[in-house]
Amino acid sequence: METTNCIETSGLNYHFSKNDHVLKDINLAVPKGSIYGFLGPNGAGKTTTLKLILGLLKNQTGKIAFFGKNFHDNRIETLKKVGSLIEAPSIYPQLTAIENLKIWQKIYQCPKERIQVVLEIVDLAQSGKKKAGKFSLGMKQRLSIAVAMLHQPDILILDEPTNGLDPSGIIEMRKLLIRLNEQENTTIIISSHLLSEIEKLVTHIGIINKGQILFQGTLIELQRLQDRGSSILLRTNNSDAVLKILEEKKIVGKVENDAVVLPAISKEVIAELVKSITNQEISIYEVSQQKNDLESIFMDLTK
Amino acid sequence: MNYINNIQAEWIKTKRTASNWLVLVGGLFIPLITTLVYFHQEITLNTLPKNGWASHYSSSWEKMAIFLLPMGMILAGSLITQIESKNNTWKQVHATPQSFTNIFFSKFTVILFMSLKFFIYFNIGVLLSGLIPTLAMEGSMPTDSFPFWDVLKLNAKIFIACMPILAFQYFLSLRFKNFLVPIGIGLLGLIGTLIGGPWDHIYLSPYAYTFYVVMPKETWFNTSFFALISFAMIMVVSLFLYLRSKDKG
Numbered sequence: 001m002e003t004t005n006c007i008e009t010s011g012l013n014y015h016f017s018k019n020d021h022v023l024k025d026i027n028l029a030v031p032k033g034s035i036y037g038f039l040g041p042n043g044a045g046k047t048t049t050l051k052l053i054l055g056l057l058k059n060q061t062g063k064i065a066f067f068g069k070n071f072h073d074n075r076i077e078t079l080k081k082v083g084s085l086i087e088a089p090s091i092y093p094q095l096t097a098i099e100n101l102k103i104w105q106k107i108y109q110c111p112k113e114r115i116q117v118v119l120e121i122v123d124l125a126q127s128g129k130k131k132a133g134k135f136s137l138g139m140k141q142r143l144s145i146a147v148a149m150l151h152q153p154d155i156l157i158l159d160e161p162t163n164g165l166d167p168s169g170i171i172e173m174r175k176l177l178i179r180l181n182e183q184e185n186t187t188i189i190i191s192s193h194l195l196s197e198i199e200k201l202v203t204h205i206g207i208i209n210k211g212q213i214l215f216q217g218t219l220i221e222l223q224r225l226q227d228r229g230s231s232i233l234l235r236t237n238n239s240d241a242v243l244k245i246l247e248e249k250k251i252v253g254k255v256e257n258d259a260v261v262l263p264a265i266s267k268e269v270i271a272e273l274v275k276s277i278t279n280q281e282i283s284i285y286e287v288s289q290q291k292n293d294l295e296s297i298f299m300d301l302t303k
Numbered sequence: 304m305n306y307i308n309n310i311q312a313e314w315i316k317t318k319r320t321a322s323n324w325l326v327l328v329g330g331l332f333i334p335l336i337t338t339l340v341y342f343h344q345e346i347t348l349n350t351l352p353k354n355g356w357a358s359h360y361s362s363s364w365e366k367m368a369i370f371l372l373p374m375g376m377i378l379a380g381s382l383i384t385q386i387e388s389k390n391n392t393w394k395q396v397h398a399t400p401q402s403f404t405n406i407f408f409s410k411f412t413v414i415l416f417m418s419l420k421f422f423i424y425f426n427i428g429v430l431l432s433g434l435i436p437t438l439a440m441e442g443s444m445p446t447d448s449f450p451f452w453d454v455l456k457l458n459a460k461i462f463i464a465c466m467p468i469l470a471f472q473y474f475l476s477l478r479f480k481n482f483l484v485p486i487g488i489g490l491l492g493l494i495g496t497l498i499g500g501p502w503d504h505i506y507l508s509p510y511a512y513t514f515y516v517v518m519p520k521e522t523w524f525n526t527s528f529f530a531l532i533s534f535a536m537i538m539v540v541s542l543f544l545y546l547r548s549k550d551k552g
Contacts, residue, residue: 056552079400090395094319106312
């Protein structure tokens, strides 16, 4: 069966003990070629979901499918197409970056040349004989990403890959993932507990909290939620008079911090309103749109 | 092909680990002490009773097989597996496109190779600890011929006797993430076996077989055969539990 989603889960449940339900009815749909941001506060169930998807935890109930095929029936074939980084970096500290990558090159049976290619991509080509144990956390993280992309997977599953990276490292990683997505058409699932960290990167978002998916859709759909929650702020020298004008125009407004706040309206209506206000010789100090940022939507959803 | 590649990958992981140093130091320790004793007491292969080589080899193996060898196997069997637990890399290993059975056996194969390396170091050490004092003190080669097949047979028997220890330690270190647990259990098991030596059913202990090889006594069973049966049983249980484990991350 042809599907536009490269990963789909349905009715995924997981519990460590009878009363400790970690995941409840998780239905993920990760479209091919997307960068899917998997967002949720710490302990929300992100890592558990990703571990289940990779077969690291035994599935209790529900189904996991990659490219329309059941994961458990096609585990080895599926994992050939998947690169992953789950939680902390997986590296052998007594080995150099090249030796670390050699291990995975043997297992994935990919060309030796890939080692140098990925080292250059993650900017570790100059690490030489330095043992990975002596790397900074950022370097370790980059080496783990090199491991994940060594065999040119169709899907990259990255669990909080920006942990331990400094702001420039985060920007670099963002560029790298966008490049991989655009040039190699790699589908990327990236989990994070910070929306601000991934909102400039992702095309799709899934928000999870307390083991339940609260939102799943495109970034545009999430932004629509954002627009729905936005408002207009009018700061003048006479708020009461402005309220009267609004009443005449059948617009509901209220005074907050010496300014009038009204629901989002079209720019034509705003222009007309400004004209009416100035006609009454009221001084306007500020007209602005108060947007709910994505972070506050995330916070609202996960409250 | 996948199995061979995986063994190569597992072998790279052992580079610069404690296990590597352990087999080198553990393998050469007894020969070094023997060399010093021979020099101190002016013993050469030609002064030893019967065939000098045979006496030298069996006495070296006796010293080794009582405590140091099982101890070395306990550490080798545990430390190699602990590479993954210590570095939190099991999740990466288990997310690779290979069967869990393949992962299980390739890792154990590397443990066997590492033990073999230990045997090679020890044999080279024993050879040199016999040859060097003789050459230095008598200025000539030993007169007795080297009992190649007997030495090989003895090595093979002891290696087989070590396999239940390796399998049991492997089983323990797959079950417990903290490396102190398998090593602690191994040590207690070994000491318990030493104390319980006279017990009729001591063959039930995986740590008992190396004693039987170097200190043969009347038994109703064939030591190597029992060691292999014990090894196979431990491996089957270990594989079963490993495949069934719910959390492979």
